[in-house]
Amino acid sequence: xxxxxxxxxxxxxxxxxxxxxxxxxxxxxxxxxxxxxxxxxxxxxxxxxxxxxxxxxxxxxxxxxxxxxxxxxxxxxxxxxxxxxxxxxxxxxxxxxxxxxxxxxxxxxxxxxxxxxxxxxxxxxxxxxxxxxxxxxxxxxxxxxxxxxxxxxxxxxxxxxxxxxxxxxxxxxxxxxxxxxxxxxxxxxxxxxxxxxxxxxxxxxxxxxxxxxxxxxxxxxxxxxxxxxxxxxxxxxxxxxxx
Numbered sequence: 001x002x003x004x005x006x007x008x009x010x011x012x013x014x015x016x017x018x019x020x021x022x023x024x025x026x027x028x029x030x031x032x033x034x035x036x037x038x039x040x041x042x043x044x045x046x047x048x049x050x051x052x053x054x055x056x057x058x059x060x061x062x063x064x065x066x067x068x069x070x071x072x073x074x075x076x077x078x079x080x081x082x083x084x085x086x087x088x089x090x091x092x093x094x095x096x097x098x099x100x101x102x103x104x105x106x107x108x109x110x111x112x113x114x115x116x117x118x119x120x121x122x123x124x125x126x127x128x129x130x131x132x133x134x135x136x137x138x139x140x141x142x143x144x145x146x147x148x149x150x151x152x153x154x155x156x157x158x159x160x161x162x163x164x165x166x167x168x169x170x171x172x173x174x175x176x177x178x179x180x181x182x183x184x185x186x187x188x189x190x191x192x193x194x195x196x197x198x199x200x201x202x203x204x205x206x207x208x209x210x211x212x213x214x215x216x217x218x219x220x221x222x223x224x225x226x227x228x229x230x231x232x233x234x235x236x237x238x239x240x241x242x243x
Contacts, residue, residue, distance in 0.1 A: 022133035066233040092238035115205040115215040194222040
């Protein structure tokens with residue numbers, strides 16, 4: 001989800017212009033995880049001490065502010081959908097034929113029982129806008145950037161650490177902290193090339209407070225820079241899916 005929604009490598013000239021400005025580094029890295037348009041097929045494996053289950057999904061994204069997710073499997077959840085437009089997020093649950101607006105009080109709940117939250121989906125492309133960024137470590141192969149929420153954003157985390165590879169600007173990990181310490185960590189790995197686009201295809205979110213709780217998103221197929229029907233991102237599509 002956050003989940004889930006990847007894209008466009010910029011030119012080497014653009015990389016060079018970023019330098020070591022923390023907000024620019026974060027924005028550049030986030031641009032790799034969205035792009036102009038994207039159509040992605042992915043799987044999500046949810047593991048906890050009580051059960052393990054895997055879901056198949058298809059997603060479409062346009063720019064920073066529009067994304068749509070259709071659940072393909074398992075059968076009992078097939079046809080469920082999510083729509084993000086700006087900071088608004090809706091879910092359609094097929095079994096009860098109900099559209100649900102995800103309210104601010106629900107944002108830090110897990111999506112579909114996973115370790116990814118609704119807030120992750122809403123803010124997946126807005127780190128550089130919502131946080132004050134400072135480079136904390138520059139040694140080795142990547143930068144580690146501390147991100148503190150800006151006033152008025154409503155973010156409940158105390159700060160994040162975001163690691164970015166220097167040679168490619170691909171993200172390495174995001175660690176989420178509150179006043180008690182680390183809450184979760186999202187690790188990116190297994191970069192692959194789809195057309196002209198290199199992206200991490202394995203995103204593993206680990207709960208640092210509850211042992212054995214990990215959600216792994218795997219990108220199975222992706223295509224970029226294609227023309228998408230604008231109706232995909234209309235509320236009416238929640239019930240009819242993308243077809």
